[in-house]
Amino acid sequence: MMDIQIPDISLSAIAPEITLTLTAILLLMLEVFAANKGRDHLGYLALGGILLAALLTTRLVGDPVSTFAGSYVVDNFGTFFKLIMLLAVGMTVLMSMRYNEDNGVDSGEYYAMLLFVTVGGFFMASGADLMTLFLGLETLSVALYVLAGYTRTRLASNEASLKYFILGALSSGFLLYGMALVYGGTGATKLAQIGTAIAHGQVSAPLVAAGMLLMLIALAFKVAAVPFHMWTPDVYQGAPLPVTAFMSAGPKAAAFAFFIRVFAEAFPAMQADWWQILWLLAVVTMTVGNVIALAQDNVKRMLAYSSIAHAGYLLVGVTVASEAGVSAVLFYLLIYTFMNIGAFAVVSVVAGKGEKYTTFADFAGLGFRRPLLAMTLAMMIFSLAGIPPLAGFIGKFYLFMSALEGGFVWLAVIGVLNSVVSVYYYLKLTVYMYLKEEGSAVEASTAPFSPAMAVALVIAVYGVLAIGVMPAGYLAFAKTAFLSF
């Protein structure tokens, strides 16, 4: 006879997730009323939900709480990722308001979808069980497929959505297959139990190894690591700009959370096997991303390749997998969220209605036509390139430092040389903005930016400067985020 056990459930531990879900459902319901169509206040409602969730999330900083029979764990590691997600989604909502109005996007569902992506990301950051992680990933992915194709009238957007869906579904298949093999090999779905089983050698090694490899492929797809990156440029270029901005930061952070959790918690005993694969993946990803970015003439696509390169830098931290390596990844993702969304936000202002102006030539002379806007973009770009005193520098510094600490000297050398290569295409944008004579695109960026957009840009500038000049506080937080793991 079996007793039905009711697992311990701590609702306060998932209060942020509940808040976000309820806000999303509320948005869906309000959207039905015609009076709310195309109005900003749905955006402000979404923002309210995000702020409340952020408040609730910060209250969870501290000792780890394990709930739902150990399938969900709220620790500083997950909390840090959740805060990154919230930052990303908050900035995205701010930059979306104007964009949606200009492009005739129905706001309610849009914001609801963004929030669903975030909830999915939360589950990926806190999942301690393969099932929870998978459910989180699917929630996130399905909502993202919809968002990528949200501007229905643009052909590129439809194409992006379809491509993303087909390849994404394929990678989910890999992931599930891998999970099944790991389960078959270890008899457990909880990460901690899998880890213990492998450490004690009570497993069928070939099954686990094959499962790990399949999961690695799926995760490499999600973080857009070469050679699983093919979808990225097309999807990033085709998706609506705010969605692209969001995708490049929020879901990417969630995928890294998933990645690190699985490899550091379930497979640490096999590090000798997987570090070489990851090493190669990191090197190839950053090199290919940077080299192809050199040849782009569309800013959106250039940023897509640059985000592939940045995934390569982040993989350095995952490869090292030490305490420093993981907190360097957390820290870099936080910075990356500020600077990448900031850069995309400026691009979306310049691009104007229907995203007409996104080539380099459209940015010619921007520096003196719209000094503040161009200065913001220049700061984001220099930060992405890793020039001090902007935050991107200290982020890379910490990443490569962790690589050297772990003895990966060549990985660090290849990394810094790669960032020199990246300087060339980042500079190209400043060349167009400041160094070229004012070009043909004078009519381009006359669109004023909305107050909400201004707030988003101020947040980005603040992040890039504050973390760059005074990183101590943020670093301290990133460091505690690993310890409670």
Next chain:
Amino acid sequence: MNSIPLLSLVTFIPLVGMFVIFLIDRENRGLIRGVAFGTALVDFLVSLPLIFKFEPTHEMQFVEKIDWIPQFGVSYHMGVDGISMLLVVLTTLTCVICMASTWEAIEKHVKEFMILSLLLETGMIGVFCALDFFLFYVLWEVMLIPMYFIIGVWGGAARIYAAVKFFIYTMFGSVLMLVAIIWMYYHQHEVTGVWTTDILAYHGLAISPSAQMILFLAFFLAFAIKVPVFPFHTWLPDAHVQAPTAGSVILAGILLKMGTYGFLRFSLPMFPDATLASVEWIMVLSVVGILYGAWVATVQSDIKKLVAYSSVSHLGFVMMGMFALTVPAVEGAIMQMLGHGVSTGALFLAVGVLYERRHTREISEYGGITKVMPIFATVFMIVTLSSIGLPGTNGFVGEFLILAGSFGEYPIFTVIATSGVIWGAIYMLWMFQRVMFQKITKKENENLKDMNLREMAYFAPFIALIFIMGVFPTPFLKMMEPTVVNLIKQVKGEAAVAEYLPAQREVPQAVADGTVVVNDIHNSRL
């Protein structure tokens, strides 16, 4: 010593001026220029006490230290010794002159230009004062952005190529240095158990000779590109020629000194074994640089390019002096660094004066300018002679000390290098003859206006320095000597500088007998 954070003031006053300019309306150019010039002037005045309050020891002075990123052991640590203090004052002075020289030269985007110039000034001063690796690296890279824009926005026809090349070339050099710094950071933790990025903690750190060599090469690349040492010099003619006058002055006067300063502050004291093992091939590169720079300068048809290549030659002397590792040679190298800053800065200003009037830098476009611009001709002559190294000017002191100090150790290299002095006279005087003497052949040159009061005013400090440093270099040498002696002690050990140390341990017999006075040995080297 005093509670005023003098170095922070000197470093960050330009930044304050920058924010003020940020708030001024862009059409109000007079005010923008005034504020920029005023900021630079105030900064120069504030930096003067550094000279007067400086005590001639090798200790770091005016030290400030505050925790910055405690997790990494990074602190905001500033301080100057006998070498960096002089470079700081040279920087503040050069910036005042540059601001004055741009009054009419820069017409386009004045606001942005001044903002970038002041940001650059903060970066440059900071690099010389930084005593923390992290702080140093941040400021070292910070300088790239404003210089990139100054060349790229206000430069000549090929400015974009020159600016991007400058940026990427320099950045390439410095990132490998960054890896080396981080490697040392962990190594130092292993040895001492303390996490710190304090530069002074790395002086005398025990590193195996083979590791030293790799680290030395990583640092060498960064500094050699900045100096530039042959064959890493190719960015320099492009950048110098394309940059606006003020940009060229700052590039030649200050930025090139960052590289040589880097050798003195990092490479020599931190990697003594590697330094001693590398002297020979660095000597070869220096001598090649001296001669190659001079020869290429000789055949230039563009005045600015000629001056740019002359820098390659002059910096070859500096490299040679530094790595000869005798007290006179290193002192000579530092004098040459200062002297080159003054005389090449002035040369670029002179070229700028001509360029503002004729908008060409081709030597063949000029000729007979002496007749229409007599005051300018005098100034240009003085500057030219100082660049050649005529006795009585600053150029002579540096080159003489370098050659005299190197001869004992490396006679053959010194003899070859000395011929570079002759080549210097050839290309400079030949250029001067073609530009200033002979008959006026071009109609446009007949009505050129001579220098106005503003132009004379900004040349005056350089001219004065040329003579002061040339005739009476002792105060400068006295200020740097303890630092230089200490530096060579760090590299070669105490024996190499025994004659310069206070005679406390081993008093030579002759001295004890009173037949030779210690001071005589000390002074006789001049």
